[in-house]
Amino acid sequence: MLSISQPGGAARGLEELEAARKADPQLPFALRALGQAHLLLGKECAKKEQVAAALRHALDSVAFDPDDLDAQRFVSECQAASGDFDAALAVLRKLVEAGHPLVSELALMEKRAGIACLLHEDKPGALAHFLEARGRGLSDEELATGARLLAEASQTHLDAGVAALQAKELAQAESEFRAALVYDADSLAAQNHLGVALFRQAQYPQACELWRKVLETAREEQLELPDPVHINLSEAQRLAGDAQGARATLEGYLAVKPDGRWAEWTREALKKLEH
Secondary structure (H helix, E strand, C coil): CCHHHCCCCHHHHHHHHHHHHHHCCCCCCHHHHHHHHHHHHHHHHHHCCCHHHHHHHHHHHHHHCCCCHHHHHHHHHHHHHCCCHHHHHHHHHHHHHCCCCCHHHHHHHHHHHHHHHHHCCCHHHHHHHHHHHHHCCCCHHHHCHHHHHHHHHHHHHHHHHHHHHHCCCHHHHHHHHHHHHHHCCCCHHHHHHHHHHHHHCCCHHHHHHHHHHHHHHHHHHCCCCCCCHHHHHHHHHHHCCCHHHHHHHHHHHHHHCCCCCCHHHHHHHHHHHCC
């Protein structure tokens, strides 16, 4: 066992441990030492880019010492290096579920898996991994190309939804807008258009929920919306049976923007509520 603690002694230490265990199968404390010997040899192989050998030693290390966190992480890294990202991710997900603080490591592995999918021309797979990476906390800056591809996918669905809306294919439009939000949950355009699709299908409470969210975001970020979303919200509230809420929405806009872009439209909408 002493050999594995010395620089370059992992191979010799493994031989000594295997010989000792062959002589005495019940040799105490041998399993942990065998696991460490294989781990050290695996890392030496990895440095030499001997991926298959590194993975074999990594798996042997975990077989002898299944609770060693470093060994399990090394297995994941070797599996990724060999191109088996499904296996690599499965290891890290299991560790995260067990409570180990490896969420950032898992997110980065998801990104690597996404890039690997792109190299194999599997764009749907890449997008799925990039979404997972974002969900695990990776920022758009960290995602880099992944973030751009997610934005492009969202825009593609948004454009398809607008086309379906114009063709009065409301169910299809709703589906496309929901897909756009999968790839960009913060897209105000997709949220707003989904509200329109739901409104036209008489799903007024759901449309209200979306338009409230759009208005809240616009208010927080001081954005000027291209559509009179507050007027649309008011109408949805009225049709949902909330006349008081509809009036409050319109009055709220005028209180903040009495001379705003939609002020005259808002006053007209208020007059209609009175009849």
